[in-house]
Amino acid sequence: MKILITGGAGFLGARLARELLKKGQLNGRAITELCIADLSPPAADLCADARVRVHTGPMLNQSELFASGFDGVFHLASAVSGECELDFDLGLRSNLDSTRALLEGLRKAGNVPHLVFASSVAVFGPDASNPLPDRVADNTLPSPQTSYGTHKLMCEYLIADYTRKGFVDGRSARLMTVTVRPGQPNGAASSFFSGIIREPLAGVAAVCPVDANVSHPVSSPATTIRGLIAVYEASQQALGGRLALNLPGLNVRVSEMLQALQDVAGAQVRQLVRFERDERIAGIVANWPRGASADRARTLGLQSDESFKSIIEQYIADCLLSVDPVGPLKGLTPY
Amino acid sequence: MKILITGGAGFLGARLARELLKKGQLNGRAITELCIADLSPPAADLCADARVRVHTGPMLNQSELFASGFDGVFHLASAVSGECELDFDLGLRSNLDSTRALLEGLRKAGNVPHLVFASSVAVFGPDASNPLPDRVADNTLPSPQTSYGTHKLMCEYLIADYTRKGFVDGRSARLMTVTVRPGQPNGAASSFFSGIIREPLAGVAAVCPVDANVSHPVSSPATTIRGLIAVYEASQQALGGRLALNLPGLNVRVSEMLQALQDVAGAQVRQLVRFERDERIAGIVANWPRGASADRARTLGLQSDESFKSIIEQYIADCLLSVDPVGPLKGLTPY
Numbered sequence: 090m091k092i093l094i095t096g097g098a099g100f101l102g103a104r105l106a107r108e109l110l111k112k113g114q115l116n117g118r119a120i121t122e123l124c125i126a127d128l129s130p131p132a133a134d135l136c137a138d139a140r141v142r143v144h145t146g147p148m149l150n151q152s153e154l155f156a157s158g159f160d161g162v163f164h165l166a167s168a169v170s171g172e173c174e175l176d177f178d179l180g181l182r183s184n185l186d187s188t189r190a191l192l193e194g195l196r197k198a199g200n201v202p203h204l205v206f207a208s209s210v211a212v213f214g215p216d217a218s219n220p221l222p223d224r225v226a227d228n229t230l231p232s233p234q235t236s237y238g239t240h241k242l243m244c245e246y247l248i249a250d251y252t253r254k255g256f257v258d259g260r261s262a263r264l265m266t267v268t269v270r271p272g273q274p275n276g277a278a279s280s281f282f283s284g285i286i287r288e289p290l291a292g293v294a295a296v297c298p299v300d301a302n303v304s305h306p307v308s309s310p311a312t313t314i315r316g317l318i319a320v321y322e323a324s325q326q327a328l329g330g331r332l333a334l335n336l337p338g339l340n341v342r343v344s345e346m347l348q349a350l351q352d353v354a355g356a357q358v359r360q361l362v363r364f365e366r367d368e369r370i371a372g373i374v375a376n377w378p379r380g381a382s383a384d385r386a387r388t389l390g391l392q393s394d395e396s397f398k399s400i401i402e403q404y405i406a407d408c409l410l411s412v413d414p415v416g417p418l419k420g421l422t423p424y
Numbered sequence: 425m426k427i428l429i430t431g432g433a434g435f436l437g438a439r440l441a442r443e444l445l446k447k448g449q450l451n452g453r454a455i456t457e458l459c460i461a462d463l464s465p466p467a468a469d470l471c472a473d474a475r476v477r478v479h480t481g482p483m484l485n486q487s488e489l490f491a492s493g494f495d496g497v498f499h500l501a502s503a504v505s506g507e508c509e510l511d512f513d514l515g516l517r518s519n520l521d522s523t524r525a526l527l528e529g530l531r532k533a534g535n536v537p538h539l540v541f542a543s544s545v546a547v548f549g550p551d552a553s554n555p556l557p558d559r560v561a562d563n564t565l566p567s568p569q570t571s572y573g574t575h576k577l578m579c580e581y582l583i584a585d586y587t588r589k590g591f592v593d594g595r596s597a598r599l600m601t602v603t604v605r606p607g608q609p610n611g612a613a614s615s616f617f618s619g620i621i622r623e624p625l626a627g628v629a630a631v632c633p634v635d636a637n638v639s640h641p642v643s644s645p646a647t648t649i650r651g652l653i654a655v656y657e658a659s660q661q662a663l664g665g666r667l668a669l670n671l672p673g674l675n676v677r678v679s680e681m682l683q684a685l686q687d688v689a690g691a692q693v694r695q696l697v698r699f700e701r702d703e704r705i706a707g708i709v710a711n712w713p714r715g716a717s718a719d720r721a722r723t724l725g726l727q728s729d730e731s732f733k734s735i736i737e738q739y740i741a742d743c744l745l746s747v748d749p750v751g752p753l754k755g756l757t758p759y
Contacts, residue, residue, distance in 0.1 A: 177589060216665040216666060216667050217661075217664050217665035217666075218562065218563060218664040218665040218667065218720060219563050219665065219667065227553060228553060228554050228565050229565075230563050230564075230565050230667075232584075232665075232666075232667055233581065233584075233585070234588070236585050236589070239581050239582065239584070239585040242581055243578045243581055243582065246568065246574050246577055246578055247574065247578065249567075249568075249574070250568070250571050250574040253569070254512060254571070326552075329552050329553040330551040330552035330553040330554065330567075331551060331552075331567075332551050332553065332554065332565075332567055385553060
């Protein structure tokens with residue numbers, strides 16, 4: 090069968106593509122074609138697989154592709170929160186209009202494809218009448234504090250309606266903050282959740298812009314990908330409704346992240362992180378969930394990462410495996 | 425100042441227009457121009473007022489009008505739920521794209537106008553993991569069961585984000601089912617909530633397609649208009665957050681509606697209603713809220729109608745006043 094990944098060349102998309110190619114099937118049906126749509130071309134190892142087709146360009150130009158009869162779709166393409174805050178029109182175009190173009194294409198195809206939408210914990214936020222609970226749950230009232238979260242939430246509801254109408258078999262999974270991300274820091278306010286681990290492991294000093302007692306739900310890339318695939322393979326009945334569900338997150342404090350870093354890589358590496366409060370970032374993060382629960386995902390057998398230590402170990406293993414490492418891992422005590 | 429009413433020629437829109445012209449001001453600022461935008465032209469009495477400007481045509485063609493510098497907007501224009509279920513594209517166009525066109529115009533004008541969006545109790549519905557509470561509250565998790573409710577909810581969140589960004593000063597008020605509506609039955613599944621009162625009062629037999637113990641939150645036109653104006657005049661602080669709020673509804677059973685009809689118009693009129701269950705309509709109504717609360721609206725001083733009897737009396741008074749009565753009131757005992 091034909092599978093599409095939008096954003097399939099990105100950090101999570103490429104990882105999902107590799108996992109699907111390795112797995113070879115979904116719900117027992119062989120994946121004969123894996124279409125990777127992205128603004129940029131995917132990595133060489135993906136292009137080399139005979140099952141992979143590459144479509145490069147903005148989603149708004151791909152209506153014909155979307156209507157070409159996919160059996161399943163993972164919709165990951167998205168402008169990130171920082172970009173959407175800077176450029177309101179970009180956010181509407183990339184996160185709302187592009188999703189509509191995808192949905193219209195899938196509807197036009199008429200074969201009611203499976204669709205997994207990567208939504209985000211960013212749909213949650215505090216509102217004057219609705220303070221955030223300690224752990225945001227599947228059925229916590231969303232009150233997004235960013236355009237990114239707003240558009241993700243609007244798409245969740247739109248997909249639920251396309252599903253109700255029988256145009257797609259859609260499901261939305263809210264990703265927790267994925268860490269440790271490789272590469273350079275990006276403009277996202279959440280960037281430091283990766284930076285305070287990645288930079289020290291590469292022997293580079295890092296600044297933590299929030300207090301050590303800040304807590305947040307995070308997930309490793311592997312756990313996130315596992316969640317997306319499980320949500321794809323679940324029946325609507327097992328999903329327990331059309332509304333979006335939270336993927337499991339590890340609710341962890343910054344202080345616990347740094348302790349885990351020390352446990353894995355030693356005190357010297359840990360010492361490379363210093364606290365320097367950034368009021369702008371601290372203010373944004375204060376509006377983020379301190380934790381999340383994921384009751385419906387757990388009924389699908391999904392679990393959060395076991396510990397932040399295991400998340401760091403996954404990152405190190407990935408870096409060592411990578412053909413294109415993002416930076417040397419320095420000062421690393423053997424583990 | 426310049427005020428715009430979209431859908432200003434409709435049942436509620438025209439009533440709101442008359443009320444605003446009578447009131448003459450909002451928050452103490454004189455209304456010097458009242459622009460009525462609608463697919464159809466408004467009634468003659470509205471056109472006759474020197475302050476009224478009329479713009480006829482689809483909202484999607486009115487970008488220039490929307491950007492012309494309104495101080496305040498009441499956005500009531502909408503395709504109704506039955507239409508949207510029959511024509512999915514019409515719903516997207518009339519209820520989502522039109523609202524976006526309006527928001528973009530207001531943003532372009534740059535003067536951060538007040539905006540009241542008429543949302544709906546239709547945003548609420550049951551989902552496998554989220555059964556409906558006995559009374560849907562301001563902060564009940566919405567789970568719309570129609571495209572109409574889906575698009576209303578998406579617009580609520582979009583307006584909250586435009587407000588957060590400082591493009592408009594927006595607020596969304598969820599209207600309860602407005603009854604008694606004059607005129608002919610329409611395709612809406614809720615049509616009978618008006619029909620079982622309106623038809624007997626005109627001496628015509630009516631069928632009630634649901635059981636007598638069905639309960640639903642309703643509101644008279646006058647109470648609904650009062651709510652829209654109060655939400656306009658409230659400060660963001662008084663509103664208690666950017667998220668939508670419920671307007672007060674009278675939670676009433678069909679049996680109580682019919683008893684009120686008998687109290688007002690006599691047993692003979694009441695006898696014109698017979699029960700004949702329509703499984704399709706009963707099935708739809710089973711997914712509707714049985715009641716609603718409106719805590720935030722109450723802090724603005726808003727109240728639901730006192731009784732269903734008072735709602736019927738309001739309808740009768742309106743019909744007698746109307747220059748263009750929809751039908752004779754027959755069999756009416758003096759009251």
